[in-house]
Amino acid sequence: MSANSRLTIAAHALAWISLYQRQGHEVATSEQIASSANTNPVVIRRLLGELRKAGLVESRRGVGAGWSLARELTSMTLLDVYEAVEPGPLFAMHRATPDQGCVVGYGIQPAMQGIYEGIEETLRHELARVTLEDVVRDVLAAPR
């Protein structure tokens, strides 16, 4: 499917900010997060920018600026993050509209649409079951 790492990196960033704040710091910089995730600060800023639009994080500018959580991780689910960073559907329809004169070409899109909607709804439900607090717990549970 050519999966991407956006949800993974976003979860990484949120977990990092949370743990950093628990150590007493107010904000985390994209530089620090990028270093932990082994990527570029701009990639982090872009992702966190989308999370900010969704109301999950806040940012400050200027000296001593950075990112902080806008809500408790217990009230933040993977669905919130998913919807913030993954706009499109899971499965695509035909690129070119199929032959509408053919029974299959005519009926296939509504048929698959209905099926896909049900599946995506289930996916959302599953993502909504996992909070970012769960993620942090699992992260800290990794054996050393």
Add this chain to the structure above:
Amino acid sequence: MSANSRLTIAAHALAWISLYQRQGHEVATSEQIASSANTNPVVIRRLLGELRKAGLVESRRGVGAGWSLARELTSMTLLDVYEAVEPGPLFAMHRATPDQGCVVGYGIQPAMQGIYEGIEETLRHELARVTLEDVVRDVLAAPR
């Protein structure tokens, strides 16, 4: 996520072959299916080739050749098709391995791995609930 249309086109092809066979024909050609799906015959042959590896369809060569179903559509689910045409995982990990010296960098991959596996298992379960016979029924149920 940059979704693709492989599952959609594969379902289209299977539905088309089935209905064509119900009209008394033995095999369907990639040319006919491509015409209905409004794509190129080679695209259809590639996809059906993967379905053949999975034991869902059969092909004949030579004059009067083409594709036929290897099983009843009632015994064929979207999961069978999905697994045949979509090898990779739904969500990707970091491209470059995160900083193993950081608590988050160290624990994030196993954490997300476990979560993703559960979600993909649910997705599989949902896909397994829909047979290709269901798809054909929905296709024929489209209002004219």
Add this chain to the structure above:
DNA sequence: GATGTCGTAACTACTAGTGTTACGACTTTC
């Protein structure tokens, strides 16, 4: 005013998916 960080544009590189052409392999038909 100097400094540090975000916000964002611009560009490159890479990959996956799709469409297309071409041609050999194979089987039927005559």
Add this chain to the structure above:
DNA sequence: GAAAGTCGTAACACTAGTAGTTACGACATC
């Protein structure tokens, strides 16, 4: 055994999305 039709597959081009990188203005603190 030659012709014809279809699969099987390689090769290539095009597109879109993701990610990485550089650059620089905007902004807030000191």
